[in-house]
Amino acid sequence: MNIIDELEWRGAINQQTDAEGLRELVEKKSISLYCGVDPTGDSMHIGHLIPFMMLKRFQLAGHRPVILIGGATGTIGDPSGRSTERQLQTMEQVQANVDALTAQMKKLFDTDSNNKLKMVNNYDWTHNLNILDFLRDYGKNFSVNTMLAKDIVASRLESGISFTEFSYQILQSIDFHHLFKNEDVQLQIGGADQWGNITSGLDLIRKKEGPEAQAFGLTIPLMLKADGTKFGKTAGGAIWLDANKTTPFEFYQFWANTDDRDVVKYLKFFTFLDKETIDGLEAKVKTEPHKREAQKVLAEEMTQFVHGEEALKQAKKITEALFSGDIKSLTADEIEQGFKDMPTFEASTETKNIVDWLVDLGIEPSKRQAREDIANGAITMNGERVNDVNMDVTPDNSFDGRFIIIRKGKKTYSLVKLVK
Known part of the structure; x- marks a missing residue:
């Protein structure tokens, strides 16, 4: 199955800049593509994970993923999805977050495969860029009228937006252009809120490299639960990938408690199970919902992917002990995980x-x-x-x-x- 066909079957495509052109490109050759994340914290949560799951799918299909950690853009703040300005972090905190996110990414991606993961930091090519070169080499290529029309900026005009956050899309565009020239990256993927930033990058590439430059953008749909609420949020807060913030047991339980109306969508989005397996689980949701087999498979697949086989075994052991009431076999560390939210x-x-x-x-x-x-x-x-x-x-x-x-x-x- 063509990787684009697979993403469409999984419901993982929201918008594409040139759907037919990208389909033809990935059928002809292996490409490099990238997705970025800003180090606004020392861990990603499962909402951040969505576009990177797509990046992983491209890797498994033989393409070369490039992950950008925004050491530069993280000091500025992406206005996407926000109604107020971000609180700026110190450079020391940004660097600590960069190190933490880099370690998480290396754990999630296969760095030993033939399609090795490339990790980059946009601070490397922006920290020596002076203000005059920024304005002459890049600012001249951006129309303020066009920038104001982008959803990420337009949504902030009433409440106000600083020049710092207004310029964020220029910095992200510089990233796409840099990776296009230096890493042969032809595709940027991101969440639905990144469409304006991605298309700005494509505009810059074509202005700098000529209209024939082959570069593409693809966004992932906004993930909502069946009840209309935002995916990944619980009464206790975000579900983090860091085991010290969200234990593997809590992580497992989050997926195991998925609503029947959402579980098949999550299996398609977050697991690497094939169509036949997911179709079989979908049938069981309809005929034997009380067994919750689809939820168990989802919880197992996700916990193993993020935390590994041993953490999965431990999460299942705690779950079984709590269900049966037989907790004598648990260790003190397992007790601490399983009873973290108990009185x-x-x-x-x-x-x-x-x-x-x-x-x-x-x-x-x-x-x-x-x-x-x-x-x-x-x-x-x-x-x-x-x-x-x-x-x-x-x-x-x-x-x-x-x-x-x-x-x-x-x-x-x-x-x-x-x-x-």
């Missing part, structure tokens, strides 16, 4: 009677209720039912001297952290 209490390492301990923490409202729940078998500690109201709680009852898990009834879990 959390702190207790000293001193020995104390179970009834007093539960009441002092606030897990039980009174000693009478605590005794009653224990007598009824409603309290479990670390997966073991508590039967004795005279039992003492000691550090020996904990996971690695760090955590004790109390379950009250069938579903109410509490995480108790032991502190000295």
Whole structure:
């Protein structure tokens, strides 16, 4: 299947500057293409991941991906999708973010294949560009009228936009032109909000290199959930690719909890499963939705892609333990992942009677209720039912001297952290 045909089947194409020309080009030869991300933070979230999944598909189809980390543009701020000016970061913070995002990208892309990943930083070719050369060599090629008409600028005119952010599309255009000349990049891909920046780059290439220059742009659709809300956002915030911000278990659970109405779209967008496999899973969503097989496959594919096989095994182990209530086999680190968002209490390492301990923490409202729940078998500690109201709680009852898990009834879990 032609890579363009595959992207169309996956619903991954929003706009193209020359659909037929790009189709012919990728059928004739292997091309270089790029996508960029600004280092506005020290981790990408899954919303950032969308265009880079398309870049990965091109890599698997035999093309050469170039990833641009915006060490220069990150100091300016892209006005796309914003109603206010960005807070400028220090150069030291930008560089720290560049290093973090570079490490994430190298993990996601196969740098050992024949189509090796090329990582570039636009700070390298812009930091020595002086203001006069910028205005003469580049500014002269941009019409203010045209720039004002771009959606990314037009949407900000009422609330206001600084010259700094207004000039962002010029800097991104310089990037496309530089990569066209120096890395033979003929295609830029990006999110739907990048259309104006991409077409500005194509205009600059043709003004600089002549109208016959072969360069193309392609954007990815805006991803919305079936309920109309923005993809990738939860009540707890963004779903990060950094395991320290969003644990592999939380990452796995995000995908496992996908709505039936969205799961097939996500399988097409985010996994590398073939059409036959996805069609089979789609049929099961319709005939056996209660089994949630499509969601399980989606969660497994995405967790393995972002975090690796061992993290996937751990996420599945925690999931199974929580579902069954048998948490004895979990490690302290797995407890920390799986119970991160559970009600959390702190207790000293001193020995104390179970009834007093539960009441002092606030897990039980009174000693009478605590005794009653224990007598009824409603309290479990670390997966073991508590039967004795005279039992003492000691550090020996904990996971690695760090955590004790109390379950009250069938579903109410509490995480108790032991502190000295």
